[in-house]
Amino acid sequence: MRIHWIFKGCLVFAVLLMVAHQLIAKQPKKNETADWPRFRGPKGTGISQETGLLKTWPDGGPNEIWRVPIGAGYSGISVADERLFTMGSDEESEFLICLDPANGKEQWRKKIGQLFKNSYGDGPRSTPTIDGETVYAIGAEGNLIAVKAREGEFLWSLNLKTEFEFRQPQYWWGFSMSPFIEGDKLMVQAGGSGDHSIVVLNKKNGEVIWTTHSDFQAYSTPIAIDFNNKRQFVFVTAQNVVSVSSSGDILWKYPWGGSIIKIAMPIFVAPDKIFVSAAYGIGAVLLQMISDGPSITIDEVWKSKVMSNHFHTSVLIGDYLYGFDNGTFKCIKAETGEQTWARRRLGKGSLIYADGHLIVLSERGKLLWVEANPNEYVEKSSVQVLQGRTWTPPTLANGMLFLRNQKEIVCLNLRNKKS
Amino acid sequence: MSKYFILILAFFLIVIETNAQKSNLTQAEIINKYIDALGGRQRLQSVHSIKMTGLHFYRGLEQSLTILSKRPNLFRVEITNENGKRVSIFDGETAWEMTDEAAAREIQDPRSKIFMEINDDFESALIGYKAKGHKVEFSGIENVDGKSVYKLHLKLSNGRLEDWYIDRSSFLLLKCSTTFKRRNREFGHDIFFMDYKKVDGIMIPHYIERVFEPHYVRGYEITKVEINPELKIELFQARSVSEKSSN
Numbered sequence: 203m204r205i206h207w208i209f210k211g212c213l214v215f216a217v218l219l220m221v222a223h224q225l226i227a228k229q230p231k232k233n234e235t236a237d238w239p240r241f242r243g244p245k246g247t248g249i250s251q252e253t254g255l256l257k258t259w260p261d262g263g264p265n266e267i268w269r270v271p272i273g274a275g276y277s278g279i280s281v282a283d284e285r286l287f288t289m290g291s292d293e294e295s296e297f298l299i300c301l302d303p304a305n306g307k308e309q310w311r312k313k314i315g316q317l318f319k320n321s322y323g324d325g326p327r328s329t330p331t332i333d334g335e336t337v338y339a340i341g342a343e344g345n346l347i348a349v350k351a352r353e354g355e356f357l358w359s360l361n362l363k364t365e366f367e368f369r370q371p372q373y374w375w376g377f378s379m380s381p382f383i384e385g386d387k388l389m390v391q392a393g394g395s396g397d398h399s400i401v402v403l404n405k406k407n408g409e410v411i412w413t414t415h416s417d418f419q420a421y422s423t424p425i426a427i428d429f430n431n432k433r434q435f436v437f438v439t440a441q442n443v444v445s446v447s448s449s450g451d452i453l454w455k456y457p458w459g460g461s462i463i464k465i466a467m468p469i470f471v472a473p474d475k476i477f478v479s480a481a482y483g484i485g486a487v488l489l490q491m492i493s494d495g496p497s498i499t500i501d502e503v504w505k506s507k508v509m510s511n512h513f514h515t516s517v518l519i520g521d522y523l524y525g526f527d528n529g530t531f532k533c534i535k536a537e538t539g540e541q542t543w544a545r546r547r548l549g550k551g552s553l554i555y556a557d558g559h560l561i562v563l564s565e566r567g568k569l570l571w572v573e574a575n576p577n578e579y580v581e582k583s584s585v586q587v588l589q590g591r592t593w594t595p596p597t598l599a600n601g602m603l604f605l606r607n608q609k610e611i612v613c614l615n616l617r618n619k620k621s
Numbered sequence: 622m623s624k625y626f627i628l629i630l631a632f633f634l635i636v637i638e639t640n641a642q643k644s645n646l647t648q649a650e651i652i653n654k655y656i657d658a659l660g661g662r663q664r665l666q667s668v669h670s671i672k673m674t675g676l677h678f679y680r681g682l683e684q685s686l687t688i689l690s691k692r693p694n695l696f697r698v699e700i701t702n703e704n705g706k707r708v709s710i711f712d713g714e715t716a717w718e719m720t721d722e723a724a725a726r727e728i729q730d731p732r733s734k735i736f737m738e739i740n741d742d743f744e745s746a747l748i749g750y751k752a753k754g755h756k757v758e759f760s761g762i763e764n765v766d767g768k769s770v771y772k773l774h775l776k777l778s779n780g781r782l783e784d785w786y787i788d789r790s791s792f793l794l795l796k797c798s799t800t801f802k803r804r805n806r807e808f809g810h811d812i813f814f815m816d817y818k819k820v821d822g823i824m825i826p827h828y829i830e831r832v833f834e835p836h837y838v839r840g841y842e843i844t845k846v847e848i849n850p851e852l853k854i855e856l857f858q859a860r861s862v863s864e865k866s867s868n
Contacts, residue, residue: 322680483808483835512836529830529838544766546813546830549681549838565681578767591681 238599239282241329241380241423248517250556250598255616259571263585264614268306272611275325279606281599282332285351289326289339291317296326298339300354303602306613310354318342318376323608327378338388342376344368358408366394366401371418371440373463378421387411391439393419399439400446412450417441420464427470429491436468436476443468443478454498459484466511469518471536475503481512481528504539514552514595522576524560526551533576543579552595567592567607587612648759651771651787652747658792660823665744668823672847678840686841695857696740710857711737717859725859732833735801735810746775754778765795793817793824808834821848
């Protein structure tokens with residue numbers, strides 16, 4: 203009888219163990235879903251997989267967790283493994299800064315280089331990229347550094363300007379693209395002469411693996427896509443949209459918009475299209491990749507001024523692109539370019555997507571919670587979070603929203619429950 | 622069967638036609654309804670000056686704003702920030718600019734010049750447009766930011782071409798488009814009028830957005846409107862001295 207109960211107890215325990223194991227196994231790895239380790243999030247799309255966020259915001263907005271000064275810079279915010287990275291500056295220098303995302307306390311800072319000065323605002327522009335235990339950052343003057351994320355210890359550094367014969371474009375805003383990591387490779391636009399436009403380095407030691415393409419630098423971060431089961435990396439350089447293979451072969455090239463400044467990232471419209479957009483009178487174009495034997499040819503599906511992304515990239519949700527056509531917030535159908543709605547008064551804002559909504563930050567620091575609804579503009583909540591020029595897009599990690607301007611960085615809790 | 626089909630079809634065609642007639646006003650009717658929506662001819666003619674204050678937004682920065690206008694065609698915009706005050710004036714013929722530090726000089730930048738010049742009529746260009754020598758042509762029904770609008774093409778007596786987009790439900794002006802030339806290229810210049818509120822019987826847009834090519838956006842948020850304030854003529858005259866010395 204006793205043995206029977208012991209046996210029953212063991213059985214129940216085993217079942218509970220199995221259930222617990224199943225539950226743990228079903229939970230996504232934190233790093234894959236809730237962190238925001240690089241510019242525009244885990245996949246560079248501006249999309250967060252987080253759910254369970256506040257449906258509407260209380261009066262006064264989501265709960266503010268902390269707010270700290272950060273110094274001049276437009277650098278974005280990356281978060282992984284309970285560390286937050288951005289770049290800021292003082293009167294003389296630019297820094298890579300590590301904060302505790304829970305309370306905003308500075309963990310360490312590393313000098314990247316001299317302060318970049320510009321009439322549109324001083325300081326670093328690029329966003330740090332976190333890759334495992336290492337964080338990579340590019341200062342506005344082209345200093346690329348690799349640092350241990352935990353302690354801030356230097357691993358390696360080089361200057362993209364001097365190393366790759368950088369040619370400064372006519373209108374220069376400083377190095378702005380963010381480091382892009384694929385496997386062991388770190389990809390950047392160096393804008394150098396010869397074939398030093400696109401540079402691929404060994405992320406472990408900074409040694410050159412290959413360089414290719416001849417063009418001036420644009421401010422756009424590349425994307426990785428899979429087309430016909432082949433990996434390719436799409437860059438927007440000063441005068442071209444150019445795709446390279448992981449071994450450095452140019453797969454296709456599309457001359458685009460002359461030498462006029464381009465900032466926004468390309469967007470992959472699966473399975474075979476690329477959307478690119480720029481301001482300064484260029485507008486947008488949807489390109490289609492067509493397999494032609496071993497090579498790829500490019501067709502223009504549509505070309506229009508309906509969406510001119512100046513310095514913030516649109517977000518693709520389903521069949522629709524949401525973004526800022528200069529100072530007008532719009533939704534357009536990706537396949538046709540047809541506009542479905544427009545909203546003014548936000549300036550040249552930025553946006554990301556999470557939990558069925560667009561998190562929109564106006565050019566003057568107003569935060570909006572907008573339904574990702576292609577049929578109509580539905581604003582559910584809004585709150586003024588920052589004052590003055592706000593050109594850095596939001597970051598969402600583990601339910602916390604991080605915003606910054608040229609002076610301070612702020613953390614808001616977007617979860618249902620106060621943490 | 623086919624008889625019924627033809628009857629039903631005819632019925633629907635009549636309904637569609639009747640609705641079309643209801644929505645398709647004549648050009649004169651559109652203009653009259655627009656003037657009525659603004660406050661009516663009589664009330665508008667009793668207004669001689671307007672002072673608007675608020676905020677100017679550009680490149681994410683906020684500056685204080687004062688806009689003065691006076692019959693028949695005088696216009697002044699003051700934008701003040703921590704670096705001082707910049708004043709732009711249209712004196713009826715020429716657009717000028719001056720700062721705290723510098724005396725008036727004629728505006729050369731066509732992007733600034735066009736904004737002063739398109740405000741060269743205190744009352745709307747559509748009021749008494751024939752007497753003013755303007756030509757107006759109805760150019761169809763379009764859409765502005767999701768609103769159905771009547772598009773009117775204006776050829777002004779000074780030769781400037783403008784397209785006006787009038788809301789089909791409120792009959793208020795939502796958008797005015799024109800062009801300017803810079804470095805031998807033609808650029809678009811749009812003004813969007815939003816957030817209309819009635820002030821002393823006149824409908825005034827309380828948010829104005831200028832969007833001009835290749836990529837500029839300026840916002841003008843109006844927080845206070847005064848109708849018929851005392852505005853001295855000197856405010857609309859170019860000075861040979863700076864704003865600071867003249868105050």
